[in-house]
Amino acid sequence: MSDHSTTQSHGLVHRDDEGSKLGMWLFIFTEILLFGALFLVYSVYRFKNQDAFHAAALNLDTVIGTINTVILIVSSATIAMSISALQQKNKKLAITLMVITLVLAFSFLVNKYFEWGAKFHHGLYPGAEHLISLGSGQNQFFFLYFFMTGLHAFHVIVGMGFIIFVMRQVMRDELTYNNYTRLENAGLYWHLVDLIWIYLFPLFYLIH
Amino acid sequence: MSETVLKAGTADQQYQPSYLEMETKHKGILAWILATDHKRIAQLYFFSMMIMFLIGALIGVLIRIELMAPGRTIMDAQTYNGFFTLHGIIMIFMFVIPGLPAVFGNFVMPIMIGAKDVAFPRVNLLSWYLYVIGGLIVLTSQFVGSGPPDGGWTFYAPYSVKSAANIGMAAMGAFFLGFSSILTGLNFLVTIHRMRAPGMDWFKMPLFVWALYATGWIQILATPVVGITLVLVVFERVFQLGFFDPAFGGDPILYQHLFWIYSHPAVYIMILPAMGAISEIIPTFAQRTIFGYKAIVVSSLLIAFVGYFVWGHHMYTSGMSDTAKWVFSFITFLVAIPSAIKVFNWVATLYKGSIDIQPPLLYAVSFMFTFMIGGFTGLIIGAVAQDIHLHDTTFIVGHFHYIVFGGTGFAFFGALHYWYPKMYGRMYNIKLANIAWGLFFFGFNVLYFPMFVAGYMGMPRRYFDYLPEFYIPNLISTMGSWFLYAGIILMIYNLVKSRKTGAIAPANPWNGVTLEWSIQSPPTYENFDEIPVVKDGPYKFK
Amino acid sequence: MSHDTHEEVHITPYKTYYIILGLLLVLTAITVGVTLIHLGTFSVAVALFVATIKGSLVLLYFMHLKFDNKLFLALVAIVFAVYTAVIAITFIDYLSR
Numbered sequence: 001m002s003d004h005s006t007t008q009s010h011g012l013v014h015r016d017d018e019g020s021k022l023g024m025w026l027f028i029f030t031e032i033l034l035f036g037a038l039f040l041v042y043s044v045y046r047f048k049n050q051d052a053f054h055a056a057a058l059n060l061d062t063v064i065g066t067i068n069t070v071i072l073i074v075s076s077a078t079i080a081m082s083i084s085a086l087q088q089k090n091k092k093l094a095i096t097l098m099v100i101t102l103v104l105a106f107s108f109l110v111n112k113y114f115e116w117g118a119k120f121h122h123g124l125y126p127g128a129e130h131l132i133s134l135g136s137g138q139n140q141f142f143f144l145y146f147f148m149t150g151l152h153a154f155h156v157i158v159g160m161g162f163i164i165f166v167m168r169q170v171m172r173d174e175l176t177y178n179n180y181t182r183l184e185n186a187g188l189y190w191h192l193v194d195l196i197w198i199y200l201f202p203l204f205y206l207i208h
Numbered sequence: 209m210s211e212t213v214l215k216a217g218t219a220d221q222q223y224q225p226s227y228l229e230m231e232t233k234h235k236g237i238l239a240w241i242l243a244t245d246h247k248r249i250a251q252l253y254f255f256s257m258m259i260m261f262l263i264g265a266l267i268g269v270l271i272r273i274e275l276m277a278p279g280r281t282i283m284d285a286q287t288y289n290g291f292f293t294l295h296g297i298i299m300i301f302m303f304v305i306p307g308l309p310a311v312f313g314n315f316v317m318p319i320m321i322g323a324k325d326v327a328f329p330r331v332n333l334l335s336w337y338l339y340v341i342g343g344l345i346v347l348t349s350q351f352v353g354s355g356p357p358d359g360g361w362t363f364y365a366p367y368s369v370k371s372a373a374n375i376g377m378a379a380m381g382a383f384f385l386g387f388s389s390i391l392t393g394l395n396f397l398v399t400i401h402r403m404r405a406p407g408m409d410w411f412k413m414p415l416f417v418w419a420l421y422a423t424g425w426i427q428i429l430a431t432p433v434v435g436i437t438l439v440l441v442v443f444e445r446v447f448q449l450g451f452f453d454p455a456f457g458g459d460p461i462l463y464q465h466l467f468w469i470y471s472h473p474a475v476y477i478m479i480l481p482a483m484g485a486i487s488e489i490i491p492t493f494a495q496r497t498i499f500g501y502k503a504i505v506v507s508s509l510l511i512a513f514v515g516y517f518v519w520g521h522h523m524y525t526s527g528m529s530d531t532a533k534w535v536f537s538f539i540t541f542l543v544a545i546p547s548a549i550k551v552f553n554w555v556a557t558l559y560k561g562s563i564d565i566q567p568p569l570l571y572a573v574s575f576m577f578t579f580m581i582g583g584f585t586g587l588i589i590g591a592v593a594q595d596i597h598l599h600d601t602t603f604i605v606g607h608f609h610y611i612v613f614g615g616t617g618f619a620f621f622g623a624l625h626y627w628y629p630k631m632y633g634r635m636y637n638i639k640l641a642n643i644a645w646g647l648f649f650f651g652f653n654v655l656y657f658p659m660f661v662a663g664y665m666g667m668p669r670r671y672f673d674y675l676p677e678f679y680i681p682n683l684i685s686t687m688g689s690w691f692l693y694a695g696i697i698l699m700i701y702n703l704v705k706s707r708k709t710g711a712i713a714p715a716n717p718w719n720g721v722t723l724e725w726s727i728q729s730p731p732t733y734e735n736f737d738e739i740p741v742v743k744d745g746p747y748k749f750k
Numbered sequence: 751m752s753h754d755t756h757e758e759v760h761i762t763p764y765k766t767y768y769i770i771l772g773l774l775l776v777l778t779a780i781t782v783g784v785t786l787i788h789l790g791t792f793s794v795a796v797a798l799f800v801a802t803i804k805g806s807l808v809l810l811y812f813m814h815l816k817f818d819n820k821l822f823l824a825l826v827a828i829v830f831a832v833y834t835a836v837i838a839i840t841f842i843d844y845l846s847r
């Protein structure tokens with residue numbers, strides 16, 4: 001690839017796209033194991049409290065859960081397409097697709113906000129008397145629900161930040177059709193957020 | 209000018225300003241703490257780590273003084289609890305885990321594969337900052353809040369969740385240290401995959417690089433597990449969650465599973481790079497090709513892989529099922545095989561070599577000695593029946609110090625004596641270094657061997673007091689710690705003094721053949737004027 | 751440098767993404783649908799199975815594993831294998847208590 005002037009500064013003779021992608025993948029592995037540990041906790045407690053988990057899951061709103069699932073899947077597709085757009089030198093379309101992704105991500109968070117709000121309203125939050133009265137199994141379910149969806153929402157926010165960051169670089173032509181790895185990496189991160197949700201959704205919302 | 213002329217370049221090169229003297233954008237201290245050069249970052253790590261090590265060792269000596277005689281000697285029980293906790297956290301998370309990768313991996317690994325730096329130099333600096341932040345949080349936790357953390361470096365729930373002491377903060381510190389370790393591993397993996405010089409095939413890489421490669425995988429795949437587990441503990445303390453609290457149906461044994469899913473692989477984060485460094489030192493001082501290069505490579509990868517599945521041997525007495533106990537015991541015995549392969553290879557390399565006894569080799573050979581005692585005692589406690597008797601006795605303390613300190617610690621100081629001339633372009637006083645090693649090695653064995661005896665007699669660990677019948681081994685042990693500390697101080701005195709006044713070191717003082725010896729001491733900013741083209745495998749001695 | 755970046759650039763056509771998106775939505779409908787029928791203990795298995803298909807589609811197409819350097823695919827496979835083994839070994843304990 002061209003552009004030798006900027007790369008002299010530190011060691012690297014070449015910009016190594018494959019290398020930065022590998023770095024991103026390794027980072028994604030750490031995220032997978034981070035959530036993986038939580039899924040392990042989930043499986044153990046679900047195994048020990050099968051009935052309580054079923055009963056507790058009835059309190060979750062399957063409709064909102066499904067809507068959020070669809071939102072994330074569509075946003076995953078749009079960010080993937082924005083890479084193709086940039087590769088085909090269609091900067092405008094690439095940016096539009098990123099904006100759509102961000103809007104979808106934001107609406108995911110809005111839904112989450114109302115969903116959590118409803119849980120708090122119904123006394124289904126850690127430490128609430130009502131929840132404590134439901135017994136330890138249901139408590140574990142809600143500890144995990146809040147912790148895991150909360151951590152996931154945190155990743156949604158980080159992913160949005162990452163997309164905004166690369167979007168500005170695309171706008172300033174710092175990322176172009178022959179230099180788009182950072183966009184790919186932001187995309188990878190966003191797909192990870194989607195991937196985790198793909199498992200969170202059936203495990204929390206669909207056990208009836 | 210005359211100083212410069214005196215300094216040795218390689219045979220065909222003039223001496224050029226080294227990474228220590230180079231012109232940088234920033235001046236003074238900023239030129240260091242904002243450096244992205246891998247060798248400067250190695251120095252940053254080295255100094256912060258030595259400070260932590262000395263603090264940790266001092267606390268260790270204080271613990272030993274308390275245990276010198278039955279009853280209260282110099283501190284009360286709660287202080288003692290805080291001390292062994294801090295000692296453990298410092299030594300594990302701030303010395304042996306970052307240990308060899310962060311210091312020597314950073315310094316020599318890029319040079320060994322013919323690269324100018326690591327793949328992500330700024331991430332490299334970031335991981336040092338995370339290390340410092342984590343370290344400062346742990347140290348601060350001693351002085352603020354509701355008293356120094358107690359309960360040990362293992363943060364076992366439910367105690368860690370219930371204790372009034374400042375455990376949450378220490379756990380957060382450990383979280384940052386883990387993050388730092390992940391980034392180092394990630395950086396090294398990409399560097400090794402992508403930045404090898406032309407001709408440097410996978411099987412031409414020096415064994416230290418291979419060891420760092422295997423370690424990198426453990427760092428990125430295991431560390432997140434303990435990271436999130438510690439976050440769970442913190443959340444449990446701060447919000448009203450109860451993941452590990454039996455009152456909420458939480459399962460404390462699950463905490464132990466999660467903790468050891470990381471922390472057994474973590475012992476391989478500690479020991480694999482140490483084995484890698486030993487595999488560099490031994491061929492150089494035997495002037496002989498390493499015996500069984502591929503066997504060592506494969507055993508490193510096997511250790512990393514199988515080591516992932518043995519964590520339950522820390523939990524034989526915790527209430528796991530009997531089936532789980534024998535499964536874990538079986539896999540534990542398996543993982544001893546690749547470690548033994550390496551020892552055979554080192555011994556075979558020394559056999560009929562032209563051995564040159566220098567300080568690095570002394571450390572390497574004592575590594576083999578102590579590591580073997582650690583490994584054999586590991587087999588003893590790997591068997592369920594014996595561990596039921598020995599669990600949580602000082603036998604365990606003896607075992608892991610022989611592995612972690614006798615293994616990783618000796619390898620660390622061996623590596624330091626080996627690469628010191630490369631790092632600073634100066635030679636230390638060999639005689640003094642030998643004496644320091646002697647004190648260190650003698651003190652080490654006097655300190656830890658009696659712990660096996662006391663443990664076999666039944667003395668529990670983590671108590672500030674003990675029954676009178678354990679007096680003699682404890683007294684001996686405490687005296688050993690003084691020799692050990694004297695050895696360390698002497699070693700540091702020698703190295704610090706030689707940094708300015710030692711004889712100028714040539715580019716290749718030990719007649720080594722890996723790439724770092726082909727460039728000047730200390731190396732220049734980007735190591736190589738021209739990226740070398742590699743033809744031979746490592747360890748081809750003439 | 752011995753390794754060259756992007757010898758041939760692969761541009762995924764939009765059509766591929768439409769198809770995958772469609773499949774993912776259908777699979778989502780299926781998982782939600784099966785919860786309406788009572789499958790007893792099988793329901794977890796079905797849910798995880800469908801989730802894994804969805805996840806694989808995301809990994810292979812959205813995350814380009816199918817088109818990129820096969821190294822990535824191999825690494826992802828190893829990581830999931832190790833993770834699954836860890837879960838299985840932990841459950842040796844819980845299943846036999």
Ligand code: HEM
Pocket residue numbers: 362475476478479521522523540541543544547583586587589590591595598599600604607608611612
């Ligand atoms: C290779 C480097 C090794 C290191 C750094 C290491 C480190 C440690 C540490 C720190 C502990 C103490 C845990 C505690 O706080 O209770 C420990 C315990 C143990 N180690 Fe190792 N170890 C190593 C190798 C081995 C080997 C090779 C074996 C067996 C083949 C082994 C078997 C055990 C067992 C069974 C325990 C549990 C003892 C108990 O808690 O009762 N270790 N090890």
Ligand SMILES: [Cu+2]
Pocket residue numbers: 471472475518519521522
């Ligand atoms: Cu272990």
